[in-house]
Amino acid sequence: MSSLGQPTTPKAKSAISPTTPAGQRVTAHTAVVQASPHYVTTRRHSLYGVEDRVIIDPGSRIWKVGFSGEGRPRDVFYACKDGGSLWELRRATDPAERAEEDRLLELRLQTCLRSVFHDSLLTDPKARKVILVEHPLLPLYIKDMIARILFQNAVPSVSFASSHLLSLLAVGKITGLVLDVGHLESVALPIFAARPLFPQLRATPLAGARLTLHLRALLLMFGTYLPPPTSLSAAANIPAANRSTRVPQEVLTDAVIEDIKTRCCFVGEALSSSTGGTSNDNTRGSTPGAGDELSDVDQPPPSDATQSESDFSQTGFESTSNVSSQRETSSEFSIISNPRVPIAAHSAAGESSNLESHLKALASMYTRHSTATDLQLKVIPPVSQQTGTGRGTLLIPGWIRERAGEVLFEGGDVDEASIVEVILEALLKVPMDLRKTLASSILVIGGTAMLPGFIPRLHAELLRAISTPPSAPSPSTSPNRKPPPPPYDRYASLRSLVPYFAIMNNPSPGPAKTARAAATSGKAPAFVPSLMPWVGGSLAGVLKTGGTEISREKWDEANPQTNDGENEDSDEGKPVTPRSILPDWTRIPLPSGAPQVEKKGMEVDVQMQGVVGA
Numbered sequence: 001m002s003s004l005g006q007p008t009t010p011k012a013k014s015a016i017s018p019t020t021p022a023g024q025r026v027t028a029h030t031a032v033v034q035a036s037p038h039y040v041t042t043r044r045h046s047l048y049g050v051e052d053r054v055i056i057d058p059g060s061r062i063w064k065v066g067f068s069g070e071g072r073p074r075d076v077f078y079a080c081k082d083g084g085s086l087w088e089l090r091r092a093t094d095p096a097e098r099a100e101e102d103r104l105l106e107l108r109l110q111t112c113l114r115s116v117f118h119d120s121l122l123t124d125p126k127a128r129k130v131i132l133v134e135h136p137l138l139p140l141y142i143k144d145m146i147a148r149i150l151f152q153n154a155v156p157s158v159s160f161a162s163s164h165l166l167s168l169l170a171v172g173k174i175t176g177l178v179l180d181v182g183h184l185e186s187v188a189l190p191i192f193a194a195r196p197l198f199p200q201l202r203a204t205p206l207a208g209a210r211l212t213l214h215l216r217a218l219l220l221m222f223g224t225y226l227p228p229p230t231s232l233s234a235a236a237n238i239p240a241a242n243r244s245t246r247v248p249q250e251v252l253t254d255a256v257i258e259d260i261k262t263r264c265c266f267v268g269e270a271l272s273s274s275t276g277g278t279s280n281d282n283t284r285g286s287t288p289g290a291g292d293e294l295s296d297v298d299q300p301p302p303s304d305a306t307q308s309e310s311d312f313s314q315t316g317f318e319s320t321s322n323v324s325s326q327r328e329t330s331s332e333f334s335i336i337s338n339p340r341v342p343i344a345a346h347s348a349a350g351e352s353s354n355l356e357s358h359l360k361a362l363a364s365m366y367t368r369h370s371t372a373t374d375l376q377l378k379v380i381p382p383v384s385q386q387t388g389t390g391r392g393t394l395l396i397p398g399w400i401r402e403r404a405g406e407v408l409f410e411g412g413d414v415d416e417a418s419i420v421e422v423i424l425e426a427l428l429k430v431p432m433d434l435r436k437t438l439a440s441s442i443l444v445i446g447g448t449a450m451l452p453g454f455i456p457r458l459h460a461e462l463l464r465a466i467s468t469p470p471s472a473p474s475p476s477t478s479p480n481r482k483p484p485p486p487p488y489d490r491y492a493s494l495r496s497l498v499p500y501f502a503i504m505n506n507p508s509p510g511p512a513k514t515a516r517a518a519a520t521s522g523k524a525p526a527f528v529p530s531l532m533p534w535v536g537g538s539l540a541g542v543l544k545t546g547g548t549e550i551s552r553e554k555w556d557e558a559n560p561q562t563n564d565g566e567n568e569d570s571d572e573g574k575p576v577t578p579r580s581i582l583p584d585w586t587r588i589p590l591p592s593g594a595p596q597v598e599k600k601g602m603e604v605d606v607q608m609q610g611v612v613g614a
Contacts, residue, residue: 053541054123056116057133057163057534058146060085061183062447064534065116068131068541073534075120079112083254086112087142089184089205106145113149126154131546133163133533135180136189136201136585143582151555160583161547162196164189166536167445171504171524176441179423179458181408181448183208186419188426190438198585200429202422205415206408208261208448214407215261215400216252222363223247224395228381244395250382251394260396261404264375267453268402270409270460271369363399372398405451409461420461424491432493439497440516443504447530455506466491467498505529548583555581 055073057064061083066073079086086108092098117125130150134143147158164178164187174194180187186207190197225247374397381392411418417425423442427435444455470487499513502521512518527535540546558581 051129053129053131053159053546054116054121054125055131055133055534055537055541056113057537058086058112059183059447060087062530063112063116064531065120066534066538067121068538070538071535072531075116077115077120079108083258085183085209087139102141102145105142106149109142109145110149113146113153117153125150126156128155129157129159129549130155131159131161131537131541133166133537134160134547135163135182135187136196136198137185137187137203140582140584147550147555147582148559151552155552157549157551159546159549161537161540162189163445163533163536165191165194165196165547166534166540167443167532168194168536169539170527170532170536171443173441173443173504175437176443176504177423177426177438178443178445179419179449181207181419181444181446181454183447186408186422186446186448188419188422190426190430190434192430192434192438196585197430200426202417202426202429204411204417204419204422206411206418207446210407211405211448212257212261215265215404216257218400218404219252219257219260219394219396220247220249221359222397222400225251226393226395228390228392247394248382251379251392253380256377256379256394260377262450264377264396264401265404265451266372266402267405267451267457268370268372269453270457270464271365366399366403367397370399370402372402374398375401405454405457408448409457418461419458420465423462424465424494427494427497428491435494435497436500436516439494440500440502440514440520441504442502443524443532445529445532449529455503456508459501459503459506459510462501463498466494469495550581 053068055066055068057073059079061079062076063079064073064076066075087105092101117123132143132146143160150158164180167178167180168174168176168191175192177188177190180189184207185203185205187201187203189201223246224244226244374395377394377396378391379394409418409420411421427439430438444458449455469489469492500517502509502512502517504520504522504524505527506522509522512521537546
């Protein structure tokens with residue numbers, strides 16, 4: 001046994017202790033070079049170079065890169081310097097505009113991939129195989145751009161692995177229902193025996209981008225801004241209440257909204273008839289108690305059934321409504337800019353006042369039953385107010401910090417289902433014998449899922465959605481009329497799964513009702529939800545069990561024009577077409593089942609059976 005503080009040499013094999021390595025730098029005279037201080041595996045060289053593969057998790061906003069075999073990425077960075085998205089859910093319909101968008105996207109991808117190898121990892125791309133963590137709904141033309149850029153830099157091979165499957169691999173499972181709450185969309189994908197069930201995939205645009213818009217709308221509507229005083233004497237003599245104004249739009253930059261969302265917001269418990277606030281307590285900060293019911297004062301005024309809290313998340317940047325014109329001159333914004341029901345179709349004044357009263361009622365209800373404290377945030381003042389002393393102050397109400405995430409749990413129409421409805425719809429589509437297994441093995445990943453209280457609230461909403469049957473309509477008083485039909489219970493077949501629902505990475509799981517739920521609830525490793533796909537890719541790189549691998553030779557055979565510069569000018573100005581060599585689950589054949597029999601063949605079989613029976 002070597003002395004403390006000195007690494008053990010390879011010759012003393014019998015004295016090696018099975019303890020975790022101390023993570024110290026190996027001296028120059030030793031032949032072993034560790035790939036990571038967290039693991040005892042050594043670097044092994046192959047034909048292309050070092051076998052430690054490069055794991056790239058390209059998101060629409062944030063990229064995570066590192067080497068296989070390590071427990072965390074080497075670098076996490078924004079894809080765009082301004083914090084925007086590389087791509088959006090929509091594309092231009094005009095071919096010229098679409099081609100221009102593709103060119104800009106390719107330039108941004110080249111910048112990101114160059115930064116991965118030369119700034120973040122400091123490695124030669126010719127000596128590293130790459131595992132690309134792909135989203136199931138990542139467009140094929142984006143995958144084609146990334147693969148083309150990598151192979152132009154002489155990468156030996158690129159493997160495409162599903163992010164949902166890698167997340168299950170990171171927690172030691174091969175079967176489960178994975179919900180990815182990202183920036184652009186939330187996607188639920190069932191996986192059975194390491195095989196993603198892509199036909200049962202369900203998605204919704206209620207994700208981080210919608211939460212950002214909703215948070216901005218709430219701050220513009222109910223936030224308070226204190227401009228910097230013009231002088232030190234004014235700061236001492238003029239009270240803050242006299243200097244407070246509505247929040248200007250210039251203050252709420254993307255960086256400020258992102259800072260508020262990641263550092264200040266959390267998800268509170270649901271307010272309903274079973275877990276609502278006290279009916280007679282009008283003081284602020286009252287704690288919701290179980291068994292109490294919301295009073296009529298707490299309930300917001302009735303509005304259109306197609307409108308929900310997500311309707312007010314689209315904040316405009318121009319004064320286009322009558323309500324905003326009645327505000328102070330310093331607050332130029334409209335309540336909503338793109339509602340599902342156009343304001344022009346209704347009475348402008350009446351509809352705007354109805355929306356405003358609905359929002360005020362929600363704010364009053366949330367304020368009464370919120371225990372969160374108000375926060376003050378120093379922000380850069382607008383250009384017109386930068387002549388003062390210091391920075392401005394943004395007052396963030398506590399109920400906004402607690403209830404901004406409600407937009408993710410309130411579904412709208414069919415195209416904008418809530419994240420709870422996405423999970424339940426995916427369970428309805430899978431075979432019945434898999435529902436119990438998938439319901440007890442739910443895994444939540446994604447950056448938006450890192451909000452404190454998000455996963456426990458999701459579990460509570462799942463139980464509430466399927467445990468409460470829809471209310472029956474009131475019977476008709478007329479004796480001649482037929483009784484109304486019973487209400488349609490969409491989730492009736494899932495009601496028996498209530499004792500089995502369990503989220504594997506739930507930080508505060510409650511008491512489980514079944515042994516299957518107790519075996520999985522909260523038992524996942526304590527990885528950050530946003531890093532689970534990358535950690536799974538790191539593990540897959542060590543085990544050499546990545547997804548579909550495309551070598552550079554195979555890519556060059558399928559794309560001979562990329563080697564010569566003759567055809568580059570001929571394809572200029574044309575949109576990028578998807579390559580058939582890339583894996584695409586939308587084009588895979590359907591799973592094999594019973595062979596289809598034609599009518600003529602069926603008649604012949606029936607006649608033959610009659611002859612044999614005779």
